[in-house]
Amino acid sequence: MPIQERRPTAPNKDIDVVRLRGLGFGYDDRPSVLRDVNLILPHGSFHFLTGPSGAGKSTLLRLMTLGERPQTGRISLFGQDVTQIPRSAIPAMRQRMGVVFQEFRLLDHLSAFDNVALPLRLNGERPRDYVQDVAEMLRWVGLGGRFEALPPSLSGGEKQRLAIARAVITRPRLILADEPTGSVDRAMGEKLMRLFVSLNKLGATILIATHDEDMAERYGAGLLRLEDGYLRQLVPSQRPPEHQPHPEGAAV
Amino acid sequence: MSANPSVIRKPLPVPGTLLPRERSGERWLAAVIAVLCFLATLSAIGALAADRAAHGWAGELRGEATVQVRPRVDESGPTAAARAAETLSAVQGVEEAYALDRKASERLLAPWVGEAVLPDLPLPHLVVVRLDEKHPASAPTLSRALAEAGLDASVDDHSLWRGEVERAAGIVTVLAIAAFVLIAGATAAVIAYATRAGMAAQADIIETLSLNGASDGHVAGLYQARFGKLALSAGVAGAVMAGLAMALLRLLGGEAGLTPALPVRFSDLLAIVVCPVLAAVTAILAARFTALAKLSGRG
Known part of the structure; x- marks a missing residue:
């Protein structure tokens, strides 16, 4: 398990990591994609977000990464209302989360090593401080021999593993992943999911968008379903036992 | 994460540039x-x-003045010019003043009018005044000194030309x-x-x-x-x-x-x-x- 605490953090476990209230969003100035979405992700919770294609799963994750602003409702991250957060404050908020994008969003001109090291570089860390962690993380996701490989030369599965390695290298408090095992075989998928489970045990709050509703049962995680713009909780988060969902429930 | 000595011994990778070159x-x-x-x-x-x-040309013009002397009835032109030169030499702010004799004046005009007609031409009696570069005497000062000496003369301190040169x-x-x-x-x-x-x-x-x-x-x-x-x-x-x-x-x-x-x-x-x-x-x-x-x- 290649994860260790990179910097001393003392998260307030009583604060909900994500809190969405009456969230509405659409691409045509009307909240047509998401309607009145309410969600609470308590510290240390683990949820899968499911729903048919086009239901708005990626859009919901994009709102949480502050890539879009909602038309209605409020977003709170780490106990702070970020609905109208100034642009200058967004980078600091993003540095506290790790995101795995469905389309990977790797930088094709950078080596696999530099892609994984990217969040650390942007945090101002020096190569000598992160070279071991990045190397070990790449080995752990099965890319030990591809340090210098450029993303275009990698297979879909390798790109996906690289994207996951980059998302978790900073040991973020919130991990949002959009179909993170969609392009890998079952064995690698299980291995990557164990990585998320381990990070969750260490205190990370995790939300994974997937088509596979059985995952929630396999990993004892909460299950959310997004359909017709509305979010419903099907199963509450069970993992880890010491991080039970907030009494209000994970989804309202 | 456990340390891996094999990684430590390797030289640190040079991070790639974040923006690809075009x-x-x-x-x-x-x-x-x-x-x-x-x-x-x-x-x-x-x-x-x-x-x-601009500074060079203006400086040259500023350092010199020309005085045209009109002799009185009882005085010849060269005499009046010589007296004007002597008067002006004593003025503060003047380094040197000398009368331009007829031959020198003819040399200046020869390229324009030819030598044949020069002996018959009435030429003005001129005095060349070289002024102190740092504290040059003004045209009114020179005129006043000439008037006090009883000389009828006009002073040209090249200010018109100097202004044109400086403007250009x-x-x-x-x-x-x-x-x-x-x-x-x-x-x-x-x-x-x-x-x-x-x-x-x-x-x-x-x-x-x-x-x-x-x-x-x-x-x-x-x-x-x-x-x-x-x-x-x-x-x-x-x-x-x-x-x-x-x-x-x-x-x-x-x-x-x-x-x-x-x-x-x-x-x-x-x-x-x-x-x-x-x-x-x-x-x-x-x-x-x-x-x-x-x-x-x-x-």
């Missing part, structure tokens, strides 16, 4: 900036030389400075356009950097570093070419060639140092402001 586009941009810097350096050297020429040289200097400023503006515009084009082409990369925690200032810093370096190197190339051209002009021109009209000095080649630095600063500012404006949705 070599073909950058070559053209470098060529344009080199040309602009070539022109800017020529303008700067031209402005310096024009300013120097001033216009040349202003034009050179205007050209310099316009070239700097063109450089800024070219860099701003290149920044916008680069950001449009690399929008996905910028978004990925941003989603991984890069601030707008960080992204803008990448562009200003790229275009600052590019402008500096291209500017050096352009300025060195301009310097070589001017040095060649100075060597070929010498004292008798082009340089008396536009006195270029080797010290003017310092503009070669200044222009690329200004080009780099212009590029850095243009890239930064353009990138920040575009990132915040204002550009």
Whole structure:
């Protein structure tokens, strides 16, 4: 398990990591994609977000990464209302989360090593401080021999593993992943999911968008379903036992 | 995470540049900036030389006055001129005053009227006055001294010509400075356009950097570093070419060639140092402001 605490953090476990209230969003100035979405992700919770294609799963994750602003409702991250957060404050908020994008969003001109090291570089860390962690993380996701490989030369599965390695290298408090095992075989998928489970045990709050509703049962995680713009909780988060969902429930 | 000694012993990898190079586009941009810097350096050297020429010509005119003496009935022209020269020599602010004898006057006129008619021409009686460079005597002072000595004379301190020369040289200097400023503006515009084009082409990369925690200032810093370096190197190339051209002009021109009209000095080649630095600063500012404006949705 290649994860260790990179910097001393003392998260307030009583604060909900994500809190969405009456969230509405659409691409045509009307909240047509998401309607009145309410969600609470308590510290240390683990949820899968499911729903048919086009239901708005990626859009919901994009709102949480502050890539879009909602038309209605409020977003709170780490106990702070970020609905109208100034642009200058967004980078600091993003540095506290790790995101795995469905389309990977790797930088094709950078080596696999530099892609994984990217969040650390942007945090101002020096190569000598992160070279071991990045190397070990790449080995752990099965890319030990591809340090210098450029993303275009990698297979879909390798790109996906690289994207996951980059998302978790900073040991973020919130991990949002959009179909993170969609392009890998079952064995690698299980291995990557164990990585998320381990990070969750260490205190990370995790939300994974997937088509596979059985995952929630396999990993004892909460299950959310997004359909017709509305979010419903099907199963509450069970993992880890010491991080039970907030009494209000994970989804309202 | 356990330490891996094999990794520690290896040299640290050199981090790749966060923005991919666009070599073909950058070559053209470098060529344009080199040309602009070539022109800017020529303008700067031209402005310096024009300013120097203006000061030189005006200084020569300011250091001299001409007095035309009209002899009285009981006094010959040469005598009146000699007395005027003697009077003026004693005035404070005058270094030297001497009467121009007829032969000297004829020598000045011969190229224009020919020697045949010169003996029959009535020539004015002139006194050349060389003034103290630091504290020159004014035209009224000279006139007053002549009047007190009972001489009927008019003083020409060349102020009319001097004003014309200074105005003409001033216009040349202003034009050179205007050209310099316009070239700097063109450089800024070219860099701003290149920044916008680069950001449009690399929008996905910028978004990925941003989603991984890069601030707008960080992204803008990448562009200003790229275009600052590019402008500096291209500017050096352009300025060195301009310097070589001017040095060649100075060597070929010498004292008798082009340089008396536009006195270029080797010290003017310092503009070669200044222009690329200004080009780099212009590029850095243009890239930064353009990138920040575009990132915040204002550009």
